[in-house]
Amino acid sequence: MLRVVLVLLVFCVLLIRQANSHEESGEWSCESDSEIRVQAEFGPGLITLDGHADDWKDMDGFEFSLLPALDPDAENEYRGGKMTVKALHDGHDVFFMVQVDGDYAYSKGDNNKCPSVALMFQIGEDATYHSMGGCKEGVDSCTNKTCKGHEVDILHFSIGNAIPGRLYGGNPIDNRVGNGGDRFGHLVDLYAWNPHCRYLDGIGSSANDSSGQNDWKGAWWHSSFNVHSGFVEEDSPYASDGQKGTFYFEFSRPLRTMDRLQQDVQFTIGGSSKMSVAFWYPVDGKPWHGSGHYSVSCDWVPLDISLGSSVLTMARPRSSVSAASVFALLLSVISLCASVFIGYWVVKPQTVQFTPMENL
Secondary structure (H helix, E strand, O other), X not given: OHHHHHHHHHHHHHHHHHHHOOOOOOOOOOOOOOOOOEEEEEOOOOOOOOOOOHHHOOOOOEEEOOEEOOOOOHHHOOOOOOEEEEEEEOOOEEEEXXXXXXXXXXXXXXXXXXXXXXXXXXXXXXXXXXXXXXXXXXXXXXXOOOOOOOOEEEEEEEHHHOOOOOOEEOOHHHHHHOOOOOOOOOEEEEEEEEOOEEEEOOOOOOOOOOOOXXXXXXXXXXXXXXXXXXXXXXXXXOOOOOOOOEEEEEEEEEOOOOOOOOOOOOOOOOOEEEEEEEEEOOHHHOOOOOOOOEEOOOOOEEEEEOOOHHHHHHHHHHOOOOHHHHHHHHHHHXXXXXXXXXXXXXHOOOOOOOOOHHHO
């Protein structure tokens, strides 16, 4: 009997390890949609970073089905609905809105029983979507030299301690320490070479660098909330679990950062980057685990940072001057000259010829 119990315990441990591992069984295969693109249009002064989607209602996004990241089988698609990703930039910052259909779920202080979202971007030219950068080195040997070229940039927002509508991410206290952490709301800035070599910005496998910063800011919301004046921590859980609706995750970051460690992606206006979006959800109220996330695609999704439309608008009339415009300008000049001439004669002093008295 004791032997049977021991065998069952060993079997359970193996199952747990497999569930928490990022290693897939079998050879990886992917058939991604080549038509998928996220477009960050130019729009200054349009977005307020508060988690609300009102600012985004007139902006186009791309709708994705969410499939398990490690086994992208349509049979295991996220049952709550679709994810829509929108992007915008104002010439200085880039903004993202991630909308996910889902029943409200929140458990204060327990991130794994709350929805969570992550954005991942390619930094190194050899960094693959699969295996979070794709470096083959293990946790004891991955360094910025052995995994050079496999860097990816990651934003991860776990909302278990985050108040809806409040701003989280980079803050003076954590940035003063010199890393990408967020002790208040767990909106953290990370980099990775593979799933086992993943660190906060400024923290490394062998040494830390105090120049690391969290450059992201963000907020979250759910459409079932009926309070818009603002929540405080005492209002938790903010709504009743199970209410139908949509989760909103809104983020921003400068297009260019002060990173000198190859830990942040650098966006270029008019250029293109590669990104992905992941989503965790406590299905049936069960806590999610690290590798149990859904993804928008089994490969990188292109992100285009559009040129400013105002520049194009200004250039167009300058290159096409019509004959009617020239004629109108000529008439205006003639009218101006005539007005000046008439005005001069009106105000010109009238001189009277002098006649001596003896001639009268």
